[in-house]
Amino acid sequence: MWSQPCIVFKQPRKKLLILFMTVDGEPMSFFLRPSPNKVKLQPLITAGGGLLCNVQRSGAILLIDPEERGSVPETYVSTQYIYDCVERGEQLDVEHYRLKPEVVLRHSARLNNSKEEDAAILSYVRNHMTQTGGNRLWQEMEKKCVTSHSWQSMKHRYKTQLAKKLSGVEEEKRKLGILELATKEFESESEVRQHYTTLHFLQSNVVFIQLIHTHFSVIKALMKTSGDIPAALDLLLDPSSVSGPFWNRYDDGLLLSADAVLRQQLQEKYGEESLAKRIVFLELEG
Structure with a gap:
């Protein structure tokens, strides 16, 4: 039942983000x-x-x-x-x-997690730290009756309540794993060296790591700043210190249309230098 493959979008990254759109292009x-x-x-x-x-x-x-x-x-x-x-x-x-x-x-007779069940979840997860991101681990926990709750409930409980109870070393590894996933979103075959340089920069900046809760916020900041890591860091640490406007996927679509009038409008909005950087960024992203 759980071996059914997930739906993966194959459109180029130049297209608008369509995580929650149907195959007909309609919003879910x-x-x-x-x-x-x-x-x-x-x-x-x-x-x-x-x-x-x-x-x-x-x-x-x-x-x-x-x-x-x-x-x-x-x-x-x-x-x-x-x-x-x-x-x-x-x-x-x-x-x-x-x-x-x-x-x-x-489970209707017993919805609340007990201390024993929380301990059971943490004990099992400690031995499978690299598998917490997907669903297979949690589905196995349900089959093994680690607790009396469904796998969705155990995963939700861990993500929202129990992850912070892990030891400092385990939590640090989890954060570094998230950062590595974030940088891979901007990696292409010709940018392997740049990827490892970026990863080293993020891992060595303790303040940056403490502010990152999910790789989604990192990706969003990098997209807004056309992959400019120092600018993305400034945006995450103190958004008020960075003046806009920031690039968005709608304007990316206009830029990729190659329409001369639209490109001139974008240049007036963002400036010639920012426009040139965005073109390079989109080429690397694709």
């Missing part, structure tokens, strides 16, 4: 009841080309926090789906995150 619609989690998901869904509806609409994917699944029907999907798509940089199979009735019924 999601619905989530008002909650703190909704505030976090809104910019992720929008940046990926999707739409988070304020009211429940026909055809919308109904999202719910795994730990709030007490009486949900089969049509609900774990909010972890959004986070995993963003972290992996690809549109995953939504069916792998659908909360089925039998899972709900099995």
Whole structure:
């Protein structure tokens, strides 16, 4: 059941970010009841080309926090789906995150995690630190009955509550792993040496590492600054110290259209030097 391959976009990176768009180019619609989690998901869904509806609409994917699944029907999907798509940089199979009735019924009498279950999750994860990013580890934990909860719930519990309890060394390794994934987003076959130089720079900057929570924020900053690492660092440390405007994917599309009028408008907006850097950046990115 879980061996079904995920959906990976094969369009060039020059295209707009389409994590949450259908094969027909239409935005995927999601619905989530008002909650703190909704505030976090809104910019992720929008940046990926999707739409988070304020009211429940026909055809919308109904999202719910795994730990709030007490009486949900089969049509609900774990909010972890959004986070995993963003972290992996690809549109995953939504069916792998659908909360089925039998899972709900099995755990409906006991939804809260106990201290013993938290300890069991941490103990298992410590021996499989390199596998926490995907879903296979958590699915195996459910099969082995590490706790009485579903694999989606255990993964959500770890990501939101338990990861910070790991030892300093393990946490540092996790952060460095995230940074390495972030730099790979900008790596091509002709830029291997530049990749390792960038990775060394990020790993040696302790302040930068402390501010990074996910590789998504690093990628976003680098995209805005056309791959200028010092400028991206300034933007992350103190956004008010860096004056805009910043490049976005919409303007990238206009630039790649090769329309002389549009290019002149972009040059007036960003400046000749910034335009030239962006052209080089997009060529390397592709």
